[in-house]
Amino acid sequence: MDILTAKDVCKSFNGNMAVDHASLNVEKGKITGLIGANGAGKTTLFNCLSGYYPAASGKIIFDGREIQGMSAQKRCKLGIARTFQIAKPFGCLSVIDNVAVGGYNKAKDKAEAYKNARESLEFVHLDHKAEELAFRLNTGEQRQLELARALSTKPTLLLLDEVMAGLTPTESEEMIKLIFKVRDSGITVLLIEHIMPAVMKLSDKIYVLDRGKIICEGEPKTVVNDPRVIESYLGKAGAAYAKNN
Amino acid sequence: MINNKIEKYSIIVLLAMAVIYPVFSNSYMISVGVSILTIALLGQSWNLMSGYAGQFSFGHAAFFGVGAYTSSILYVDFGISPWIGMLIGMAMAAAVGVVIGFLSFRYRIKGDFFALVTLAFAEILRVLFNNTKALKGAGGILIPYKNDWSEFQFENDKIFYIILLLMVILATFVLAVISKRKLGICLIAIKESQSAARSLGVPVLKYKLIAMAISAAMAGMAGTFYAQYYGFIDPTVVFAASISVEAIVPCIIGGAGTLCGPLLGAVIIVPLQELSNSLFDGINGLNMIIYGLLIVVFIIFCPDGIYGTIVKRVKGEK
Ligand SMILES: Nc1ncnc2c1ncn2[C@@H]1O[C@H](COP(=O)(O)OP(=O)(O)OP(=O)(O)O)[C@@H](O)[C@H]1O
Ligand SMILES: [Mg+2]
Numbered sequence: 001m002d003i004l005t006a007k008d009v010c011k012s013f014n015g016n017m018a019v020d021h022a023s024l025n026v027e028k029g030k031i032t033g034l035i036g037a038n039g040a041g042k043t044t045l046f047n048c049l050s051g052y053y054p055a056a057s058g059k060i061i062f063d064g065r066e067i068q069g070m071s072a073q074k075r076c077k078l079g080i081a082r083t084f085q086i087a088k089p090f091g092c093l094s095v096i097d098n099v100a101v102g103g104y105n106k107a108k109d110k111a112e113a114y115k116n117a118r119e120s121l122e123f124v125h126l127d128h129k130a131e132e133l134a135f136r137l138n139t140g141e142q143r144q145l146e147l148a149r150a151l152s153t154k155p156t157l158l159l160l161d162e163v164m165a166g167l168t169p170t171e172s173e174e175m176i177k178l179i180f181k182v183r184d185s186g187i188t189v190l191l192i193e194h195i196m197p198a199v200m201k202l203s204d205k206i207y208v209l210d211r212g213k214i215i216c217e218g219e220p221k222t223v224v225n226d227p228r229v230i231e232s233y234l235g236k237a238g239a240a241y242a243k244n245n
Numbered sequence: 246m247i248n249n250k251i252e253k254y255s256i257i258v259l260l261a262m263a264v265i266y267p268v269f270s271n272s273y274m275i276s277v278g279v280s281i282l283t284i285a286l287l288g289q290s291w292n293l294m295s296g297y298a299g300q301f302s303f304g305h306a307a308f309f310g311v312g313a314y315t316s317s318i319l320y321v322d323f324g325i326s327p328w329i330g331m332l333i334g335m336a337m338a339a340a341v342g343v344v345i346g347f348l349s350f351r352y353r354i355k356g357d358f359f360a361l362v363t364l365a366f367a368e369i370l371r372v373l374f375n376n377t378k379a380l381k382g383a384g385g386i387l388i389p390y391k392n393d394w395s396e397f398q399f400e401n402d403k404i405f406y407i408i409l410l411l412m413v414i415l416a417t418f419v420l421a422v423i424s425k426r427k428l429g430i431c432l433i434a435i436k437e438s439q440s441a442a443r444s445l446g447v448p449v450l451k452y453k454l455i456a457m458a459i460s461a462a463m464a465g466m467a468g469t470f471y472a473q474y475y476g477f478i479d480p481t482v483v484f485a486a487s488i489s490v491e492a493i494v495p496c497i498i499g500g501a502g503t504l505c506g507p508l509l510g511a512v513i514i515v516p517l518q519e520l521s522n523s524l525f526d527g528i529n530g531l532n533m534i535i536y537g538l539l540i541v542v543f544i545i546f547c548p549d550g551i552y553g554t555i556v557k558r559v560k561g562e563k
Contacts, residue, residue, distance in 0.1 A: 050444055051444075052440060052443075052444065071443070072440075072443045072444045073443050073444075073446055073447060073448055073449065076443075076444060076445060076446035077446055081444070081445075082444050084440075084441065084444075088437075088438040088440070088441035089437075090433060090434045090437040090438065090441070090442075091437055092433060092437065092502070093430060093433050093434065093437070097430045097433075098434075100430060101430055101431055101434045101442065101445050101447060102445040102446065104427050104431070104446070104447075105445060105446035106446075110426065110427065113427070149441075149445060150445075153445055153446055
């Protein structure tokens with residue numbers, strides 16, 4: 001069953017189609033990957049899905065409801081959470097307060113919000129920094145914070161935008177484990193990722209964006225061997241080279 | 246409710262100073278004390294909307310003036326006690342705040358442009374009141390003196406001082422409560438990143454409007470006090486840009502977005518202003534020049550303000 005369906009989503013900036021009739025299905029309980037070269041439109045598509053801005057046209061169906069007209073805040077209430085490619089910590093709040101902002105999403109009072117927050121911090125192994133001011137965190141910890149904040153809203157669908165960017169290999173390994181743990185806790189994951197081994201390992205299904213269009217979808221192995229995908233990443237010459245070697 | 250030790254001791258020291266002050270003060274010193282407290286109240290008002298929620302206002306005179314005019318017109322024309330007038334004035338100021346906020350946020354005006362919009366509204370109100378007969382025009386309003394506490398009038402200025410002190414305590418209390426609750430941390434989240442806050446389910450528009458309403462009501466309260474204390478208001482005084490500046494300066498100097506920063510800022514700048522007035526007697530607008538310089542110096546060299554810097558240092562060393 002699909003928890004999220006996007007149909008012909010379009011979004012343009014100053015006449016440039018950043019997302020061009022993109023359609024995708026995210027199956028419940030699975031991890032779906034979204035890949036594509038720099039500037040392919042991945043983040044833009046995420047922004048349309050999460051309500052950061054409305055899609056120019058197209059349909060987005062979440063849990064059987066059309067949500068394309070809803071605000072980000074409302075979509076969060078429904079159960080869609082996201083992280084940002086460039087982490088956006090609330091610098092002058094403590095880590096626990098940062099997470100509590102998300103914790104209030106489904107909580108009826110302060111105690112419950114902070115209980116959600118503490119659980120999420122433990123989940124991402126950042127509880128030892130709970131009282132630290134967020135602007136003091138390093139890159140890896142900021143990513144963990146982003147994830148904890150999103151999780152504390154108690155989502156059913158989690159959108160992750162390059163959570164491994166800027167992480168050390170060990171930190172990336174940890175993050176991969178964490179994402180599996182998120183999936184195992186019953187949360188559906190849609191993730192954008194540049195690090196191919198990571199996406200290959202994590203994803204049950206992969207969509208490939210190229211200049212705003214979905215050019216390929218399928219299991220990780222099929223997708224990476226698809227000539228269109230290779231071409232999109234390496235260009236025509238590169239693709240020919242890859243084929244001959 | 247109190248965040249940390251520094252906050253606790255600062256509050257105790259400031260409160261003790263404020264309580265002891267009138268005991269040994271002559272009438273000149275009381276008037277200085279009233280100035281300090283007025284600026285402290287305006288500062289706390291600005292602090293909520295701009296320090297905590299990050300919506301930089303350059304037009305707090307609009308709320309101050311609406312508060313002053315509402316209670317004064319109700320008193321002079323309808324015989325309604327300024328105590329009640331004050332509450333109605335606060336509600337009117339809050340309504341003005343919500344209207345300014347709604348129009349601005351709806352049309353996605355933010356940052357410097359939002360500050361300009363608030364400034365423009367204050368100026369529009371000044372011109373409007375200046376030119377509208379029904380609102381007493383440029384002549385302003387003289388509050389008849391009655392010496393009756395039930396009409397917010399006191400013979401002894403020390404009682405005015407105490408009333409104003411209670412208002413400052415109330416405003417600080419409200420801020421302390423808010424800052425520890427959902428509203429408070431969500432406002433700070435909005436200041437830091439509106440889009441991140443929104444994606445975490447924070448009703449951004451609603452919270453910004455609530456912050457503006459409470460902030461404006463506080464400034465409106467200060468406006469009514471001003472009218473009753475000085476007994477005279479006119480548009481050039483209560484809607485003056487200098488009032489808006491006096492709401493900002495204590496926060497910048499003391500530390501915006503902190504509980505005690507504006508209080509400390511008020512304690513510092515008013516004596517400074519008095520000093521400059523006595524040193525350079527008769528130079529008009531000198532205090533504005535001093536404020537301007539202070540703001541520039543602080544924003545460049547001490548952007549967290551005095552109190553804010555101390556808090557950050559101590560928290561960092563922990
Ligand atoms: N707010 C914006 N205003 C104008 N153009 C934009 C905006 N956001 C994205 N774009 C453009 O849309 C296209 C897609 O950008 P997007 O950020 O979605 O790519 P991406 O696939 O996430 O890339 P990356 O891998 O670098 O993160 C790019 O050409 C980008 O320049
Ligand atoms: Mg991107």
